[in-house]
Amino acid sequence: xxxxxxxxxxxxxxxxxxxxxxxxxxxxxxxxxxxxxxxxxxxxxxxxxxxxxxxxxxxxxxxxxxxxxxxxxxxxxxxxxxxxxxxxxxxxxxxxxxxxxxxxxxxxxxxxxxxxxxxxxxxxxxxxxxxxxxxxxxxxxxxxxxxxxxxxxxxxxxxxxxxxxxxxxxxxxxxxxxxxxxxxxxxxxxxxxxxxxxxxxxxxxxxxxxxxxxxxxxxxxxxxxxxxxxxxxxxxxxxxxxxxxxxxxxxxxxxxxxxxxxxxxxxxxxxxxxxxxxxxxxxxxxxxxxxxxxxxxxxxxxxxxxxxxxxxxxxxxxxxxxxxxxxxxxxxxxxxxxxxxxxxxxxxxxxxxxxxxxxxxxxxxxxxxxxxxxxxxxxxxxxxxxxxxxxxxxxxxxxxxxxxxxxxxxxxxxxxxxxxxxxxxxxxxxxxxxxxxxxxxxxxxxxxxxxxxxxxxxxxxxxxxxx
Amino acid sequence: xxxxxxxxxxxxxxxxxxxxxxxxxxxxxxxxxxxxxxxxxxxxxxxxxxxxxxxxxxxxxxxxxxxxxxxxxxxxxxxxxxxxxxxxxxxxxxxxxxxxxxxxxxxxxxxxxxxxxxxxxxxxxxxxxxxxxxxxxxxxxxxxxxxxxxxxxxxxxxxxxxxxxxxxxxxxxxxxxxxxxxxxxxxxxx
Numbered sequence: 032x033x034x035x036x037x038x039x040x041x042x043x044x045x046x047x048x049x050x051x052x053x054x055x056x057x058x059x060x061x062x063x064x065x066x067x068x069x070x071x072x073x074x075x076x077x078x079x080x081x082x083x084x085x086x087x088x089x090x091x092x093x094x095x096x097x098x099x100x101x102x103x104x105x106x107x108x109x110x111x112x113x114x115x116x117x118x119x120x121x122x123x124x125x126x127x128x129x130x131x132x133x134x135x136x137x138x139x140x141x142x143x144x145x146x147x148x149x150x151x152x153x154x155x156x157x158x159x160x161x162x163x164x165x166x167x168x169x170x171x172x173x174x175x176x177x178x179x180x181x182x183x184x185x186x187x188x189x190x191x192x193x194x195x196x197x198x199x200x201x202x203x204x205x206x207x208x209x210x211x212x213x214x215x216x217x218x219x220x221x222x223x224x225x226x227x228x229x230x231x232x233x234x235x236x237x238x239x240x241x242x243x244x245x246x247x248x249x250x251x252x253x254x255x256x257x258x259x260x261x262x263x264x265x266x267x268x269x270x271x272x273x274x275x276x277x278x279x280x281x282x283x284x285x286x287x288x289x290x291x292x293x294x295x296x297x298x299x300x301x302x303x304x305x306x307x308x309x310x311x312x313x314x315x316x317x318x319x320x321x322x323x324x325x326x327x328x329x330x331x332x333x334x335x336x337x338x339x340x341x342x343x344x345x346x347x348x349x350x351x352x353x354x355x356x357x358x359x360x361x362x363x364x365x366x367x368x369x370x371x372x373x374x375x376x377x378x379x380x381x382x383x384x385x386x387x388x389x390x391x392x393x394x395x396x397x398x399x400x401x402x403x404x405x406x407x408x409x410x411x412x413x414x415x416x417x418x419x420x421x422x423x424x425x426x427x428x429x430x431x432x433x434x435x436x437x438x439x440x441x442x443x444x445x446x447x448x449x450x451x452x453x454x455x456x457x458x459x460x461x462x463x464x465x466x467x468x469x470x471x472x473x474x475x476x477x478x479x480x481x482x483x484x485x486x487x488x489x490x491x492x493x494x495x496x497x498x
Numbered sequence: 499x500x501x502x503x504x505x506x507x508x509x510x511x512x513x514x515x516x517x518x519x520x521x522x523x524x525x526x527x528x529x530x531x532x533x534x535x536x537x538x539x540x541x542x543x544x545x546x547x548x549x550x551x552x553x554x555x556x557x558x559x560x561x562x563x564x565x566x567x568x569x570x571x572x573x574x575x576x577x578x579x580x581x582x583x584x585x586x587x588x589x590x591x592x593x594x595x596x597x598x599x600x601x602x603x604x605x606x607x608x609x610x611x612x613x614x615x616x617x618x619x620x621x622x623x624x625x626x627x628x629x630x631x632x633x634x635x636x637x638x639x640x641x642x643x644x645x646x647x648x649x650x651x652x653x654x655x656x657x658x659x660x661x662x663x664x665x666x667x668x669x670x671x672x673x674x675x676x677x678x679x680x681x682x683x684x685x686x687x688x
Contacts, residue, residue, distance in 0.1 A: 048683040049676055054658050057676060059683055069581065071531035080670070085680075097529055111529040118531045162580040162604060178582035178608035180669070188673045190680055194656070226516055227574045230603060260577060262603055326516055326577075350515055445525040452548075464520040464578060466543045 035301035037198045038267050039233045042173040042298075046156050048190055055192040061155040062172075063185045064141045065092040065128065067119040068445075069160030073183035074122040085189045087127040091150055094119060094132055095140045099446050100408050100435035103133055109447060126186075139411020139437045142166040142379035146250060147413050149279025153268040153295040158185055163379045163461060165256040168265035169249035170272055171298045173233070175263040196262045197307040199232035203240035205315035210495035212389065213248035214381060214459065214478035216240065216312075217255040218320035222330040224310055229261025232308060235300060236266045240314030246275040247385040254380045255461050258327040267299045319494055322463045322476040323366055324354035329463075331366060333481065333493050339363040357465055358473050359455070366491050369475075373456035374405040374432075374486040375468070376479055378442040381459035382410030384417050386479040390459075391423045393483035393497045394430040400489030405432035406448060408440040432486065444469045457485040499613050501666035504639040505594065510563035511570045512541075513628055518578035519605060523587040525579075536583055537590025562632035570627050571598040576605025576616075585609045595638050599624050610659050611669065617643060623651045640664055 036044070049057040063086075070092075077084070084090055097112040107113035123130040131137035137144060142163055145151040157167040157174035160182045167174035181191055201220060207213075221228070234256050236249075244252065249266050256264025273292060276282045283291045318332035329351070331337065337355070339362035340348045355362055360369065376382075376390045387409065399405045407427045409415035415437055418424050427434045441448040442460035444467065450456045452471030459482050463474035477485070480494035487497070527539040545556050552559055558566075569588070575598040576584060585608050588596065595615035606616045615638065619627075623645065627636060630646040637644030640663055641655045662669060 049679050055656070057673065057679070059680070068528050072533050072582075075531075076670075082674075109529070115529050115531055160580055160582075162578065176580035176604055178580050178604060178611065180582060180608065180611040184670050184673065187670055188677075188680060189684075190673055190676075192658075192669065192673065226577060227600065230574075230600065257578075260574065260602065326518070353514075443525045445528055462518075462520065462578065464518045466524055467520050470524070470543055470548070 035304040037300045037304045037306065038171060038235055038265060038298060039173065039196065039198055040304070042154060042156065043195055045154065046173070055194050057190050058193045059156065060158050060185050060189055060191060061089060062145070062150060062157045063090045064145055064157065064159035064164070065090060065182070066096055066141050066159070066161065067094050067115050068096040069179050070122065070182055071115060071118045072179050073160075073186055074126065076183040077126070077186055080187070082187045084126040084128060084186045087129070089189060090128045090186065091145070092119060092123050092128050092130040093138055093141050093144055096439045096443060097446050098133065098438045100438050100440045100448055103436050112446065136412055139413065140379045140382060140439055142250070142254065143382060143410030143414065146170065146246070147279065147411060149276055149282030152276065152282065152291070153272060154298050158191065162257045163254050165261070165264045166250045166254040166379055168253040168256065168263050169246060171265060171268035171295070173263060173265065176257065197232040199229060199234050199261070199308040199310070200306040201234050201236045201310050201312065202238040203236065203312045203314045204238050205313055206240050206243055207314050207317060210480060210498060211317050211319055212478040212480060213244055213251040215317055215320040216314070217252045218322065218327065218330045218476065219317045220310070220312060221255065221259045221328045222320070223312065224259055226258060226326050226328045227260040229256060229259035232261055234259070234261045234264040236264060238314065241266060242269065245385065246271060247383040250383070251380055255327065258461060268295050319478060319481050321366055321457070321481060321491060322474070323358065323360050324351065325357055325463055325465050326354070327461070327463060327476060329354060330476070333491070334365070334367060336365055337362055367493065369491045370455065371403060371457050371475070371485045371490055372454040373450045374403055374482050375408070375441040375456055375458040375460060376406070376482050377408030377410065377440055378460040379410065379439070380461045381479050382408060382414065384414050386459065387414065387418050387423050390479040390483040391426045393480060393487065393494060394432065395426050397430055397487050399431035399486045402489045403486050405486040406435060406441055407432050408435045409437045411437050441468055443467070444472070450474070457482045457491065499662070499666045499668060502613065502640060502663040504637065505567065506635050506637040506644070507567040508562060508565060508633060509568035509570050509597070509627065509636050510558045510566040511628065512557050513570070513572050515572035516574045516577055517571055519576055519581050519584040519602070520578055522576065522584040523581065528581060528583055533586045534590070536587035540587040540591045560632070567592055567594045568636055568638060569593050569596045571596060573599040575601050576609070577602035580604045580608070582608045582612070585612045585614045589614050597624070597627060597636070597643070610663070613663065617653050619643070619651060619653055
């Protein structure tokens with residue numbers, strides 16, 4: 032009890048079921064989120080083994096990846112996607128797993144609905160067959176993505192075999208300036224430490240600039256921990272966290288709330304706890320960021336110049352040359368003014384109400400550039416309802432953007448929402464890999480403010496000039 | 499899982515760094531409810547022209563890569579998403595091991611659970627394999643590979659996974675046998 036522990040160590044210790052030398056530890060999972068794409072083979076495995084879901088009340092399903100975002104009253108045209116969605120419904124019925132499907136009022140991207148329903152709570156272990164599960168770490172939960180074999184493992188046993196990760200502290204000092212968002216913070220971090228700078232570690236985000244973020248912004252930061260190769264990312268809970276959770280449908284209430292609060296307040300990294308690695312970032316110095324290449328670390332300040340292959344270490348030269356050729360971007364030139372044909376505002380990274388408000392603040396009273404197709408996709412039915420109620424949807428429609436139904440949409444481009452081959456998109460999503468948003472798509476990752484500024488301009492633009 | 503048996507093979511070379519799972523199996527192929535049928539879509543955007551013809555310049559189409567059951571790749575192989583479709587696709591394409599300087603964490607786990615060996619080697623060993631003639635072969639065993647020049651190179655493998663692979667042990671069966679401990683934990687902690 033005397034040794035100072037990190038928040039991660041504390042959560043690890045709290046969830047140890049069995050620990051034996053020379054074996055991975057057996058770790059208990061409090062919340063298992065399920066969606067249509069990575070679960071069918073796992074449920075099939077249960078059937079083959081003749082097993083049930085061990086804890087249906089710790090399992091929650093929704094439909095997000097393959098679902099169309101246009102008119103939901105029509106049948107799904109893609110028969111393969113429709114089959115996958117039907118399979119999830121059948122699996123949830125057969126195994127007693129609660130499903131928040133389209134029209135339930137609660138459907139949405141799995142990492143948006145977990146927090147907004149109050150399912151995600153401090154101190155929990157949360158897993159999902161999706162690498163952006165780290166989002167839930169914003170609540171001081173240990174949350175990470177797993178493959179389908181592990182989905183089957185958790186369905187069957189409510190546990191996972193795990194090796195303890197290393198601890199890495201990310202301290203962001205100062206305070207983000209106007210026009211600079213959580214998205215810019217995380218892109219700046221990944222640009223600094225690289226796409227494998229977090230490998231083998233769990234990131235804990237600390238410092239005044241992180242403390243000043245609201246919950247939705249904290250989710251944006253934790254969400255992209257995997258893009259630095261980290262196992263998970265987390266932020267110790269505080270009053271901001273507790274205020275967000277209070278009164279949510281699945282959050283504790285009454286006396287249980289008071290008890291939970293007492294427990295949650297202990298979820299901190301002890302003074303003197305040691306981290307295996309640490310990185311410090313000056314929050315005051317972060318600029319709006321945008322990617323120019325084909326991985327999320329290839330990012331620069333919006334006013335900066337794209338690096339030239341001759342500027343980088345020999346080992347990175349070929350990769351940079353290939354990335355720029357794929358992107359159709361000239362080296363050593365400013366990124367401002369680079370032509371854009373598509374803008375996507377949404378995803379588990381930036382599809383929450385505050386993200387839509389940010390985009391609307393730029394689009395209000397302005398028009399989308401005639402050469403730009405702009406999709407605005409709320410992260411959930413709840414986000415969509417709220418955006419309709421406060422007039423954001425009208426702002427988007429009036430500006431000439433397409434206002435869609437909730438889902439992952441153009442972030443992963445498996446539901447028909449695609450960037451056309453050779454087109455450049457400014458996207459608020461999380462991955463700019465080759466072909467990520469459709470074959471031949473070219474993705475520039477940025478914040479909702481920057482994406483909206485590009486929609487209006489038809490080119491990469493500094494959002495601060497629209498304030 | 500069937501127990502692992504050591505083997506020797508020519509190897510295919512795909513020497514890019516940070517090959518993400520969207521390259522290994524693009525998302526549009528993830529709408530299946532099966533583990534099968536993914537092999538022909540592996541590396542689809544690199545392997546085929548838009549019209550579906552094979553791209554002759556893709557390294558895995560090099561004649562020397564024919565019959566290769568080992569893939570030699572650059573650092574951070576399999577970064578990105580958690581899709582287990584990536585190892586399923588590679589296995590169906592005929593690969594039984596991937597050798598790279600490093601791997602994405604989730605991909606490494608997913609690969610092991612399907613009997614696709616993720617073999618992390620240092621720069622010297624990687625260079626020896628990358629620089630060897632096209633018809634060179636590599637021998638693969640649990641924890642050790644034999645390089646084209648006959649030298650042996652050890653690589654780290656979790657002892658638990660080594661035992662699972664060698665014995666063909668099913669991980670879920672293994673954990674199900676600890677049901678009592680899980681029930682105790684649920685009683686005590688919740």
